[in-house]
Amino acid sequence: MIKIEDYDVYSFDLDGTIYIGDRLLPGAVETLEYIRSNGKKVRFITNSSNLSREECKERLERLGLTIQLEEVVTALYLAGLYFKEQYPAARVYVVGDDQVKAELHRQCIETIDDPAKATHVLVGHDRAFSYDRIQHAMNAIYQGAKLIVINPDPICPVPNGYIPDTMTFAKAIEVASGRAIDQIIGKPTHYYADRLLEISETDPNRILIVGDRLETDIMLGQAHGFATCLVLTGVVSKQDIPKSRIKPDYVIENLSELFAFELPLEKSHLFEQHL
Known part of the structure; x- marks a missing residue:
């Protein structure tokens, strides 16, 4: 052992x-x-595509664990770091929960609602995923935006089974746009x-x-x-x-x-x- x-x-x-x-x-x-x-x-x-390092630390502490922030790595945090390192002037159309935009803003990355102005589409777990979001994301990609995915997980375990995760949404956009994913972070x-x-x-x-x-x-x-x-x-x-x-x-x-x-x-x- x-x-x-x-x-x-x-x-x-x-x-x-x-x-x-x-x-x-x-x-x-x-x-x-x-x-x-x-x-x-x-x-x-x-x-996780909807947990910052700080939120992850807080969640673990609520469960009774002792955590230091530097011990935590989340795919969401790394997505922000990726843009900060590789594309600091990016204009990102987000398909994801509110935490995704919050993390990008925390790392001084611009997010936009107009897909025509996007340089990148970033996909995370999205509880409000819809036909409109697919359409906006695919139109951004048609106009040259890169498709970035926070993690490759298709499902996530929960107490009563499983829920769809990031790659489920990313694949829908990939199929609709006809453009392969450019980068996966997680x-x-x-x-x-x-x-x-x-x-x-x-x-x-x-x-x-x-x-x-x-x-x-x-x-x-x-x-x-x-x-x-x-x-x-x-x-x-x-x-x-x-x-x-x-x-x-x-x-x-x-x-x-x-x-x-x-x-x-x-x-x-x-x-x-x-x-």
Whole structure:
């Protein structure tokens, strides 16, 4: 099983890994305390397109966790950073919840309502997604705007099942416009991996990614040299693993088994896989 000294930075996805809805998942508190008590770093890496770093920190604190802002990376925050670094003069038409515009404004990026003036279309999770928004976005793209997507997740786990996520909306716009997506910000992209390395200040092989999605969390590690641990409290079931080309280094039922410090040795071995 994983030993605490094996890695210097333990990076956790949020939805389906640390919590679902307003409920912490088993082992979250104890695991984070154990990591910190051993002098290791914790990072929270979410593909959320409607949580700023500050909002993410506040949400985790409401659930009873102790968080430092510099430990948090959200795809929404990185979307703002992407424009700040690559296109500081961009005029962005947003397809997304209000938090998307707020984050862009926080990073001094202009948002506009007139698609004819847009240099970019940015797509996030959008509870008000509509025919008009598709039409406006596709018209902006017809006139040369680039299509940027905050994360590649098609669905998101919630207490009673799943809800549509960013890629569901992005694909509708991609089909309507006939233009391929120009850039995806969230896991498992190089952009996300590079930012994680920057804030981790260590070598890739000293980072463990813990998450519930093969195609984002585990692929992030597989593509960029991080070790990976799949937790079965979110989207993926144990039966899904043999069907996928994406193989985690470890598989656990929930976070209480990450170090197996509260489980009999023979039980923890049932869920350990070195693939």
